[in-house]
Each structure stands twice: as structure tokens, then as C-alpha cells.
Amino acid sequence: MIEVRNLYHDYTGKGKYAVRDLSFEIGKGEIFGFLGPSGAGKSTVQNIMTGLLPIQQGDVLYGNKSVRNLKPDFFNDIGVSFEHPNLYTKLSGYENLKYYAGLFSVPTQDPMKLLDMVGLRDSAGKKASAYSKGMKQRLVFVRALINKPRILFLDEPTSGLDPSTAGKIKDIILQKKREGCTIFLTTHNMAAADEMCDRVAFLNEGGIAAMDTPRNLKLKYGDKSIRVEYRENDRMFDKVLFPAKADDRKQLNDIINNNEIETIHSQEATLEQIFIQLTGRGLE
Amino acid sequence: MLKKIFTMILQNLVLSFRNSLVWVLFGTLIVMIVVVLFAMPKEYSISQVYYMLDNTAGSAIESTFERKGIEIGQFSRDQVELESSMKNSNNAIGVIFEGTMEKPEITLMHLGKLSEQNLNVIKATLEELVSSAVDGSAKSSPDIRFLRGQIEPVPKNLALVSVLMVFEVLILGFLLVAVFIFQEKSDGSIRAYRVTPGGTFLYISSKTLAFLVIGIVYGGVLALLTMGFDVNYLELFIVTVLGFILYTLIGMIIAVFFNNISEWFFIGITILLINMAPVFSHEFPAFSPGWISWFPSNSILFCYDEIFFPSGKSLLSPILLLALETIIAYVICHFIVNRKLMKEGK
Numbered sequence: 242m243i244e245v246r247n248l249y250h251d252y253t254g255k256g257k258y259a260v261r262d263l264s265f266e267i268g269k270g271e272i273f274g275f276l277g278p279s280g281a282g283k284s285t286v287q288n289i290m291t292g293l294l295p296i297q298q299g300d301v302l303y304g305n306k307s308v309r310n311l312k313p314d315f316f317n318d319i320g321v322s323f324e325h326p327n328l329y330t331k332l333s334g335y336e337n338l339k340y341y342a343g344l345f346s347v348p349t350q351d352p353m354k355l356l357d358m359v360g361l362r363d364s365a366g367k368k369a370s371a372y373s374k375g376m377k378q379r380l381v382f383v384r385a386l387i388n389k390p391r392i393l394f395l396d397e398p399t400s401g402l403d404p405s406t407a408g409k410i411k412d413i414i415l416q417k418k419r420e421g422c423t424i425f426l427t428t429h430n431m432a433a434a435d436e437m438c439d440r441v442a443f444l445n446e447g448g449i450a451a452m453d454t455p456r457n458l459k460l461k462y463g464d465k466s467i468r469v470e471y472r473e474n475d476r477m478f479d480k481v482l483f484p485a486k487a488d489d490r491k492q493l494n495d496i497i498n499n500n501e502i503e504t505i506h507s508q509e510a511t512l513e514q515i516f517i518q519l520t521g522r523g524l525e
Numbered sequence: 526m527l528k529k530i531f532t533m534i535l536q537n538l539v540l541s542f543r544n545s546l547v548w549v550l551f552g553t554l555i556v557m558i559v560v561v562l563f564a565m566p567k568e569y570s571i572s573q574v575y576y577m578l579d580n581t582a583g584s585a586i587e588s589t590f591e592r593k594g595i596e597i598g599q600f601s602r603d604q605v606e607l608e609s610s611m612k613n614s615n616n617a618i619g620v621i622f623e624g625t626m627e628k629p630e631i632t633l634m635h636l637g638k639l640s641e642q643n644l645n646v647i648k649a650t651l652e653e654l655v656s657s658a659v660d661g662s663a664k665s666s667p668d669i670r671f672l673r674g675q676i677e678p679v680p681k682n683l684a685l686v687s688v689l690m691v692f693e694v695l696i697l698g699f700l701l702v703a704v705f706i707f708q709e710k711s712d713g714s715i716r717a718y719r720v721t722p723g724g725t726f727l728y729i730s731s732k733t734l735a736f737l738v739i740g741i742v743y744g745g746v747l748a749l750l751t752m753g754f755d756v757n758y759l760e761l762f763i764v765t766v767l768g769f770i771l772y773t774l775i776g777m778i779i780a781v782f783f784n785n786i787s788e789w790f791f792i793g794i795t796i797l798l799i800n801m802a803p804v805f806s807h808e809f810p811a812f813s814p815g816w817i818s819w820f821p822s823n824s825i826l827f828c829y830d831e832i833f834f835p836s837g838k839s840l841l842s843p844i845l846l847l848a849l850e851t852i853i854a855y856v857i858c859h860f861i862v863n864r865k866l867m868k869e870g871k
Contacts, residue, residue, distance in 0.1 A: 291720055293869040313722040321720040327713025331543045332536070343532025344721040384717070 242423055243267040243290070243392070248299035250285050259285045261447040263299070272414070272424040274434035276516065277444030283427045284324075286444075287394055290425065291321055303392075317347045320390035324397040324427075326377035330370035334361055334380050337369055338387055345388040355383040358413060360406065375402050382410060386417070393417060393424045399433050411437055431512040441512065445520040455512055462519065463510025470503040471496050477503065529723065533731030534738070537705070541739060546704055550697060554743055557689055561751045565682035573647075576601055576610045577620040585626040589658045597654070611636070620651060629655050679834045686751050687829035691822050692801055694744040694765065698736040698773030699797070703780035703789055705732060706866070710784055715866060725863040729855070733773045740769040752833055760840055764828045767847045771821060774854040781865045821850050 248263040260282045267273040275283050288294040290301050292308050292315065301308040303315070328337050338352035356362050359379040369377060382398050398414065399407040414437055418424060428434055434441050435455045442452040451458060470479050480496070482489040496502070541547050575598025579587040587600045598620070601607035611617040611634065619634030631651050633644055709715040718728065744765045748756060779796065783789040803823035806813040807830075817823050824843040831838050
């Protein structure tokens with residue numbers, strides 16, 4: 242449904258590319274995670290995909306239509322949630338949604354219902370300037386849903402939210418996916434991406450380092466390990482062993498045969514560990 | 526489209542009335558009305574008072590003036606009385622006639638507040654008066670012929686209304702649009718607008734129309750309370766609408782290049798001050814260099830003068846010129862807003 246082909250972008254015009262030869266596809270109803278640290282080029286790609294930055298090289302296709310030739314109606318089909326809350330601070334939460342809804346040429350959702358979904362009903366009449374950062378983040382998130390979009394661009398939608406509220410947002414995202422919405426999720430929160438995304442792409446220095454389902458990435462790049470806690474001569478020991486290695490397999494057999502086992506768990510590598518393994522850098 | 530424009534106008538109006546600048550401007554409106562109606566005099570021209578001394582043989586000039594009924598001032602008996610009379614008035618001019626009736630020598634005395642040019646004009650006028658009194662052509666007042674119908678002199682306090690309409694009312698859009706663009710850039714709400722089907726035309730038109738509503742109320746109240754009902758309100762409406770839109774568009778063209786009021790201040794205020802140049806030729810008609818007519822404010826000022834104090838001149842030409850300027854300003858504004866405001870990274 243969405244196809245990004247050999248995308249390049251250079252802000253400086255001096256061959257210093259923020260995005261280099263980027264290609265990927267996103268299927269209808271898929272949650273596609275775009276993961277990477279700050280400055281990796283995530284926002285540049287999202288801005289090009291939403292038509293906010295002109296394409297310099299490559300293309301972005303929606304169906305068969307290039308983003309170069311998109312008409313304003315395109316924006317009736319998409320919803321964009323920004324990382325930094327960008328609201329009319331002198332308008333109330335309700336007014337922010339009501340006036341925003343008025344800009345679309347398609348049926349929109351009831352602002353109060355949306356506010357209710359993210360626990361802002363009681364603050365609907367308060368000016369956005371009086372909202373906390375988390376409340377603003379939720380308001381920006383539901384604003385992206387006001388036009389019942391078919392494609393959602395979500396930039397760090399759970400950033401700065403408490404676990405309970407972040408859980409609510411995740412539920413709404415998964416519900417939108419079930420309704421057939423295609424979701425482009427930009428984040429550096431690997432746990433959230435692992436939980437929600439059908440596929441993820443690791444973005445590093447403007448290029449894709451790896452792209453697959455979280456499970457496949459773990460199978461491909463993450464070594465499985467076994468963590469064992471055991472007692473030997475009245476002393477507790479804790480070891481992580483990798484069954485893929487012959488030495489570790491032998492050592493594990495010895496521990497099981499000769500010691501009293503307290504706990505034993507198999508462990509998968511996390512996406513974050515794989516990202517570090519592939520790029521040699523962390524996510525912050 | 527109409528629904529979108531209405532929504533955006535409403536949003537901008539709500540935001541306007543939550544902005545302290547608008548309330549400050551309405552406070553200024555009340556002050557302006559009070560000043561025009563109660564603080565400013567209707568006439569503040571300074572009239573010169575002449576004190577004369579005739580030292581010609583047999584006081585020939587004094588007696589000729591008396592005989593012919595020429596009254597331009599009071600004659601003194603001697604120089605002491607002349608100087609004493611002059612001390613009682615700040616605007617006094619002393620005139621001493623010497624020589625003969627046919628070839629008078631005129632000496633002017635004054636308190637040092639008159640320019641050389643004015644003194645020369647007074648002297649030449651007096652010489653002409655004496656000379657015409659000798660040959661019998663003198664008249665107590667010159668003939669005046671009016672090219673158009675004679676109009677009532679304009680009270681000075683009401684003459685100010687035209688100036689206030691241009692430089693207070695019309696520039697409201699210039700200021701408001703800058704404040705709104707900076708607020709939207711600072712809040713980031715402009716980024717949210719960019720990912721809607723709104724587009725450039727809706728953005729420009731909704732802001733312009735919302736501020737126009739405020740401008741019409743502002744200007745309407747000023748005109749009604751100072752000039753009353755005896756004004757062609759249709760013409761007033763047309764000129765105000767065109768002028769207001771023009772200044773709002775110019776304000777938008779400039780504001781998009783800046784991020785906040787501090788960056789904008791120097792350029793914005795400089796443009797407003799330059800725009801006020803036609804006030805000088807309005808207040809001092811002797812100063813009217815050709816380049817003044819290139820300022821849109823010049824023709825708008827002329828239009829308001831004609832609307833408030835009709836002299837029979839047609840407004841069609843300046844109104845068409847204003848409409849053309851507004852269309853050109855919109856085309857430039859659309860291009861610049863589309864490039865600088867509706868896209869990221871510009």
C-alpha cells in the first residue's frame with residue numbers, strides 16, 4: 242500500500258545526506274515501526290512521507306500515486322501525531338479538536354468521545370496551556386484520529402506517559418490496526434515497538450540497518466540464552482549460558498546433573514540489544 | 526470550503542479575543558474617540574496681528590487705507606506705542622512705512638518666530654497693497670473663484686479621523702497577523718495545520734477575514750462616533766475592506782520571514798513608519814513629492830478625506846488602484862506563505 246523507493250534527503254545541499262537510499266513497503270493494516278536514535282533520520286522520512294518535505298531523490302507511493310502529485314484531499318486520509326505537543330494553547334482541549342475537525346472534508350469523530358478515550362473528558366474545557374505534558378501528548382494523539390484516518394503517522398506516541406496511560410494509547414493503536422488502519426510508528430522505545438509492530442526497521446545514520454518482524458530479527462540476530470540459578474556447597478550461583486556454544490552446553494549439563502537447581506529460564510535477546518549489536522550504538 | 530473558512534474564521538476570532546493585544550487596541554480606540562471629540566480643538570490656526578506705523582509725509586498711507594476701507598491692522602502713533610502693542614501679542618508683526626506713497630519703504634518687526642520666506646511674502650503683499658491703493662485698484666479682499674462647489678472648512682479635530690483610519694485601523698491586520706503567525710510558530714500549531722487539507726488559500730483568507738471583522742467593527746465605531754451618520758458608509762466600507770485586506774496581506778508577507786516579535790520588530794516598525802510618510806503631505810500640503818503617491822497609504826488617505834469631507838472628486842480611480850494593489854499583494858502572499866509556511870524546513 243505504501244512504498245518508499247530509494248529515498249535520499251540532503252538538508253545542506255552539500256552531499257551530507259540525512260537519509261540515504263531508503264526503501265521499504267508497508268502493507269495495508271500493518272503497524273510498521275521505524276526505530277532509531279535521535280538524529281537517525283526518522284522525522285525526515287516521516288515528513289517526506291506526509292508531503293511536508295519535498296522529495297529530492299527517490300519516491301513515496303500511496304497505491305500508485307506519488308507523494309509528489311498528491312492533492313490536498315490526501316490529508317483527509319491521514320492522521321499525524323507529533324512528538325512535541327503542538328496545540329493552540331489559548332484554546333481548550335475540546336476547542337482544539339473541534340476546530341481541527343472543521344478542516345477536513347470527511348466525516349469526523351466526536352471530540353468529546355476522543356477526549357474520553359484518553360481520559361481527558363474532565364479537562365475538556367481547560368485551556369491547553371494548563372495541560373500537563375502527558376495530557377498535551379494525549380490530546381495530540383487523539384487529534385490525529387479525528388478524521389478517522391486510513392493511515393496513521395505516530396511519532397513517539399507513548400513518550401512521557403505513565404505506564405497506565407501508555408497502555409491505553411497502545412490499546413487504541415492496536416484497535417485502529419484491527420479496524421484496518423495502516424500505522425507508521427516512529428519511536429526509540431524498542432519495548433513498545435516489540436509489543437505493537439508487525440515489522441520494524443532499524444534506522445541508523447540515514448540508512449536501514451535491518452528490517453523484519455521483531456521475532457525474525459530476534460531469531461536471526463539474537464542468541465538465545467539460558468539463565469540458571471543453582472546451589473553448590475550451600476552457596477548460590479547465577480549463570481547465563483548460550484546453548485549454541487558447545488562449552489556452555491557441556492557446562493549446563495554439568496550444573497543440572499551435579500547441583501541443586503533453584504530456577505532455570507530461557508531468555509530471548511531484546512530489540513534494543515539487537516540494535517546495539519547491529520549498529521554499535523545505543524538509542525538515546 | 527465554506528465550512529472550513531467559517532471554522533477557521535471562528536477559531537481566529539476566538540483566539541483574537543483571548544489575546545490581550547486586541548483589548549489594548551480597543552482601549553486605544555476609546556482614547557482616540559475621546560481625543561478627537563473632546564481634547565482637540567476644531568481650529569488651531571495661528572492668525573497674524575499687524576501693528577503699523579506710518580512715517581510717510583502726512584501719514585499718506587494711513588489716510589489712504591482709511592479712505593479706501595483697507596483694514597489689515599491697527600496704526601500706532603509712534604514707535605514706542607507700536608512696540609508696546611507688539612509686546613502684548615505673540616503673533617504680532619510690526620510694519621513701519623517710510624519713504625513716499627509712490628515708493629514706500631517697508632520695515633517689518635517681529636518676535637523672531639517667522640521664517641525669511643514668510644517675511645518676504647508679507648513684505649511683497651504689503652508693497653502690492655500700497656501700490657494698488659495708489660492706482661485705485663486696491664480691494665479690501667481678493668476675489669476667490671472655486672473650481673468645484675465651495676465646501677465647508679474641515680474642522681481640525683475631524684480631519685484627524687482620516688489619518689486614524691489609515692494608520693490605526695487599517696494597520697491592525699498588519700500587526701495581528703504577525704502576532705498570530707509568531708504564536709503558531711511558537712506553539713507549533715502551524716505544523717499541525719500543514720497535515721490537514723486546509724491549504725494556503727484557506728490559511729490566508731481565514732486570517733484576513735477574521736481580522737477584517739475586527740477591523741470593520743473598530744473602524745466603524747471610530748467613524749460613527751466621530752463623524753456621525755452623514756457619511757457615505759458604502760464607500761467607507763469598500764475602502765476600509767480593501768485597505769484592511771491589503772495591509773493584512775503585506776503584514777503576512779513580512780511576518781512569515783521571522784520567528785518571533787523580537788526578530789520582526791525592527792523591520793515591522795520601520796515599514797509602518799515609512800508607510801506613514803503621506804501623513805506629512807496630508808498635514809502640510811506644500812510637502813508633496815512625487816514619490817509619496819507610490820505609497821498605498823497616500824491614496825487611501827485621499828479616499829478617506831473625500832469620504833468624510835466630500836469635494837466632488839471621484840473615488841473610482843483610487844478604489845480600482847487599491848483593488849489592483851490588493852490582488853497583487855494576495856498573489857505574492859500566496860506564493861510566499863506556500864513556500865515558507867506550509868512546508869517544513871524552510
